[in-house]
Structures are given as structure tokens and as C-alpha cells.
Amino acid sequence: MSSISELYDVSWEEMRDKLRKWREENYRNSEQIVDVGEELINEHASKLGDDIWIIYEQVMIAALDCSRDDLAWSCLQELKRQFPDSHRVKRLAGMRLEALERYEDANKLYDSILQDDPTNTAARKRKISILRAQGKSSEAIRELNEYLEQFVGDQEAWHELSELYINEHDYAKAAFCLEELMMTNPHNHLYCEQYAEVKYTQGGLENLELARKYFAQALKLNNRNMRALFGLYMSASHIAASPKVSAKVKKDNVKYAAWATSQISRAYQMAGRGKKENKCSVKAVEEMLESMQITMS
Amino acid sequence: MHEDDSGVTKKRTLQLPSMSVPLSSHEMGEVELSCLAYAKMYLHASQFPRCSVNGLLLSSSAAGGAVCITDCVPLLHTHLSLAPITQLALTQVDVWCSQTQQRIVGYYQANACASDSSPTPCALKIAEKIFEQCNNAVLLMIDGEKMFPGCRVPPIVMYERKDARWALKDKHTIMLRQWEETCSIVNQLFSSGDQALLVDFDSHLDDITKDWTNQKLNAKIMELVSPANGNV
Numbered sequence: 001m002s003s004i005s006e007l008y009d010v011s012w013e014e015m016r017d018k019l020r021k022w023r024e025e026n027y028r029n030s031e032q033i034v035d036v037g038e039e040l041i042n043e044h045a046s047k048l049g050d051d052i053w054i055i056y057e058q059v060m061i062a063a064l065d066c067s068r069d070d071l072a073w074s075c076l077q078e079l080k081r082q083f084p085d086s087h088r089v090k091r092l093a094g095m096r097l098e099a100l101e102r103y104e105d106a107n108k109l110y111d112s113i114l115q116d117d118p119t120n121t122a123a124r125k126r127k128i129s130i131l132r133a134q135g136k137s138s139e140a141i142r143e144l145n146e147y148l149e150q151f152v153g154d155q156e157a158w159h160e161l162s163e164l165y166i167n168e169h170d171y172a173k174a175a176f177c178l179e180e181l182m183m184t185n186p187h188n189h190l191y192c193e194q195y196a197e198v199k200y201t202q203g204g205l206e207n208l209e210l211a212r213k214y215f216a217q218a219l220k221l222n223n224r225n226m227r228a229l230f231g232l233y234m235s236a237s238h239i240a241a242s243p244k245v246s247a248k249v250k251k252d253n254v255k256y257a258a259w260a261t262s263q264i265s266r267a268y269q270m271a272g273r274g275k276k277e278n279k280c281s282v283k284a285v286e287e288m289l290e291s292m293q294i295t296m297s
Numbered sequence: 298m299h300e301d302d303s304g305v306t307k308k309r310t311l312q313l314p315s316m317s318v319p320l321s322s323h324e325m326g327e328v329e330l331s332c333l334a335y336a337k338m339y340l341h342a343s344q345f346p347r348c349s350v351n352g353l354l355l356s357s358s359a360a361g362g363a364v365c366i367t368d369c370v371p372l373l374h375t376h377l378s379l380a381p382i383t384q385l386a387l388t389q390v391d392v393w394c395s396q397t398q399q400r401i402v403g404y405y406q407a408n409a410c411a412s413d414s415s416p417t418p419c420a421l422k423i424a425e426k427i428f429e430q431c432n433n434a435v436l437l438m439i440d441g442e443k444m445f446p447g448c449r450v451p452p453i454v455m456y457e458r459k460d461a462r463w464a465l466k467d468k469h470t471i472m473l474r475q476w477e478e479t480c481s482i483v484n485q486l487f488s489s490g491d492q493a494l495l496v497d498f499d500s501h502l503d504d505i506t507k508d509w510t511n512q513k514l515n516a517k518i519m520e521l522v523s524p525a526n527g528n529v
Binding site: 133135167169194196197198200203226227230231234235268271280281283284285287288 | 376389392412413502512
């Protein structure tokens with residue numbers, strides 16, 4: 001089997017830089033990280049300098065994701081040797097136990113970290129992840145709520161909590177978490193759009209109007225967010241079709257829906273240009289928009 | 298699961314799916330799952346191992362008699378229980394089905410938590426909607442624990458509507474023709490890297506130049522399916 005550097009004609013520096021990019025942007029492309037990282041470690045360790053330790057950590061986590069316990073183990077050994085008393089390395093050992101589904105042993109490890117350092121957020125979050133992996137959603141939710149009372153600025157935790165609530169169909173609480181996230185990240189179109197989806201799901205005229213507003217906001221922040229565009233179209237259509245709205249509200253929403261329709265058509269026309277393979281999806285959208293127009297008028 | 302070694306099954310192998318008519322009332326409630334549908338469901342679940350995924354089961358056969366699942370459309374891998382995108386996807390697949398003479402006959406889901414393959418409230422809700430239009434609709438849960446190489450049993454649990462609830466289907470009414478060949482086709486897709494061609498509706502929304510009807514992947518799979526058996 002040829003090496004990554006041969007297959008893709010890249011230098012070891014480029015491989016190292018790619019790993020850094022994936023690390024900084026928090027990508028979870030574990031198979032790629034394992035491929036690139038393993039080769040880097042095996043062939044070019046001496047050139048990496050102090051970078052090698054963070055690369056060991058990154059590759060180890062990716063290896064756990066791909067069930068490569070052999071690779072994870074060897075990375076862990078290197079890290080243990082270099083940083084014998086580190087909590088950070090202990091947490092990695094815990095993650096390996098989690099991957100092996102040895103949850104009790106993992107919990108013991110995390111508890112020992114917390115005994116030493118009660119403010120260690122990483123260990124606390126791992127314990128919550130274990131609850132999630134075991135399907136103990138209500139406990140995970142409870143623990144995460146307690147965690148957030150102390151660490152109210154932890155974005156990742158708020159998002160995790162919103163996901164848990166969505167899975168449990170507790171849309172009101174999911175909306176609350178997303179409101180927190182929107183407040184601290186007003187330019188993030190994804191949070192706006194997710195919030196709108198939750199409101200739409202809750203249903204009822206008021207929620208639909210809120211949904212429409214937040215889909216529109218998401219589009220303002222990123223005019224290529226297709227979910228927001230479709231969401232705007234659907235919420236405006238539903239409001240316009242409701243018997244409970246005034247003539248003015250109906251007229252306004254028909255306008256919003258029409259605008260969304262034209263944007264969607266344009267986007268699909270551009271997407272369909274020259275690409276024979278997505279003709280089917282383009283045709284489906286066109287017909288859907290046409291048919292929904294008819295039911296609305 | 299039947300394998301192709303009983304006299305009855307061999308006879309039906311020579312019939313085209315659209316002509317399959319129950320030979321006796323005993324065969325009502327039979328469900329046939331094509332290699333194409335199975336392969337894409339499996340690929341979908343494998344592409345997003347940490348997420349719950351779902352999709353729709355389609356049939357190109359006429360209604361009545363056995364349910365022949367001839368294809369599937371992978372839908373979501375995020376926020377399965379939120380309404381807007383699910384509604385959008387259902388509408389678009391509906392339109393596409395009427396353009397291509399197919400019907401939606403079922404729903405599949407694979408839970409993120411591999412050890413729990415029971416239908417979630419969201420799965421039941423969508424299956425219910427499909428049942429309103431198709432009275433022998435099936436709900437298919439993928440059993441994550443059986444998705445390992447060399448597993449001899451299809452990782453599938455099927456439910457049907459009986460007495461106003463979704464009940465486990467008798468395994469003997471579920472047919473997966475040429476099971477060994479299907480497994481080998483799935484393996485070939487993985488070794489050639491073609492499993493990465495699969496596009497679900499979520500991925501389509503991330504990049505609308507991607508085709509959620511998977512024409513390219515369908516063609517690759519049909520190439521691999523043995524022409525001698527005449528199945529879809």
C-alpha cells in the first residue's frame with residue numbers, strides 16, 4: 001500500500017500543517033487523521049519537535065474513533081512516558097477505557113482526577129459523555145445542567161444540552177439553550193437556524209412567526225443556508241395558509257414565501273447547471289414548489 | 298430470513314418483481330428487501346456511525362400482495378426529531394416518487410446508540426404518517442450490534458402495523474434474496490471506496506449540487522448485482 005505522501009504528493013510539512021488545521025477547526029475526520037498522523041509519527045517523528053506530543057494526542061483520539069486500539073495504545077504510552085503525572089494524559093487513558101466500553105474503570109479514573117482537581121472540566125464532561133453513551137439521557141441532562149450552573153460560559157456544553165433536549169423532544173428547554181448560544185454568538189447562523197427549527201417543531205402560530213423571523217435572521221447572516229431558506233418558505237407558507245391571521249399578515253407572508261421560492265429556484269438552477277447527475281433533485285424541488293403554490297392560492 | 302434454496306423461492310426468482318402476486322393468502326404480509334435498498338441503508342448507517350440516521354423505503358411495484366422494497370432514500374443524520382427538514386424531505390421524496398412511478402412503503406432508522414435498536418417516538422410518528430398512505434407499510438430498525446464484518450445475520454428488525462400498534466414482524470415473512478451476494482456487494486463498495494458516494498438529504502442541504510437520489514451510486518450497485526437473477 002502506498003504512503004499518503006506518495007498517493008497525494010505531499011511533504012511531511014504539509015501533512016503536519018493539515019493536522020494542525022484539523023485540530024484548530026475541531027474536525028472529526030478520524031480516518032484521515034489516522035492515515036496522515038500515523039505516517040507522520042512513523043516516518044517523520046524526529047522532525048516534528050515538540051509538536052509531536054499534541055500530534056500523539058490528536059492521533060490517539062482519532063484512533064479510538066476508528067477502533068485502532070493498537071495505535072491508540074502506542075500513542076498513549078509515548079504520552080505517559082513524557083508526561084507521567086499529567087491529568088490531561090490521564091483523561092486520554094480514560095477515553096481509551098470508554099472506547100473499550102469499560103465505563104466503570106473510566107469513571108474511577110475521572111473521579112481520581114476530580115479528587116485532585118475539582119475544577120477539571122474535561123473530566124466532568126467525560127463523565128457526562130459516559131452517561132450519554134450508556135443511554136442514560138435524563139442523568140446526562142441533570143449532570144450537564146449542574147455543570148452549566150458552575151461553568152455558564154461553556155458553549156460546547158450548552159450545545160450538547162440542546163442536542164440532548166431535542167432528542168428527548170423537550171423543545172422548550174432546547175430553545176432555552178439555543179437562546180443562550182445566540183446571545184453569546186450573535187453572528188452564528190447555525191444557532192439561529194436551529195432555534196428556528198425548534199420553534200417550528202413546537203408549532204402554533206406564535207412559534208411559526210418566531211421560526212420565520214429566525215430563519216430570516218439566519219439567512220441575513222449567511223444567505224447560502226439552504227435549511228434557513230426552505231424553513232422561511234415553509235413557515236411563511238403555513239402562516240399565510242392559517243385561517244386565524246389577518247389579511248395583512250397573510251399578504252405579508254405570501255410575499256415572504258414567494259421571495260423564498262424565487263431564491264430556492266435560483267439556487268437550484270445554478271446548482272443544476274452542467275451537472276447531469278443532480279437533475280432528479282432539481283426536478284423534484286421545482287415540482288414541489290409548484291404544487292405548494294397551488295395549494296396556497 | 299429465507300435464502301435461495303427452497304423450491305418456492307427458486308420459482309419466484311424467475312419472476313419480475315412487478316409481477317409478483319401472492320401464490321396463496323399465506324403469503325400476505327411478506328416483505329422483500331432488494332440488494333439495492335439494503336446496501337444503501339447499510340452504507341448510510343456506516344457513513345455516520347455516531348449519529349442516528351433515517352430514511353424512506355420505496356417500492357417500484359404495484360400495490361397489493363407482498364411489499365417489495367426496491368430502493369431507499371437516505372434522509373437525515375442530524376436532528377431526526379425536528380419537523381421542518383423532515384417535512385421538506387418527505388414532500389420532495391413524494392414528488393420524486395410520483396415522477397418515477399415509485400411509492401413510499403416504509404421507513405428505516407439506525408440509532409446512534411448501537412445497543413438499542415428499539416423504535417424511537419420519532420420513528421413511530423413518521424411510520425404512522427406513511428401508514429396513512431400505505432396500509433402495509435413497514436418500519437425497519439437497523440441493529441447496530443449486528444453490523445460487524447462476518448456477521449451471518451442481516452442486522453435488521455422489522456415492524457408492521459397490527460391492531461393499532463407496531464408489532465415485530467415474523468422473521469419468516471421477510472425475504473432478502475441472495476443474502477451472501479448482497480454482503481459481498483456491500484464489501485466491494487467499501488473496498489472500492491464507493492461507499493463515500495452515498496448522499497443523504499442532510500448532505501444535499503449542505504451542498505445542493507449533491508444528488509440525494511444517488512443515481513451514480515445506484516448505477517454502481519446495479520453493475521455489481523448479478524444480472525442472471527433478474528432481480529431489481
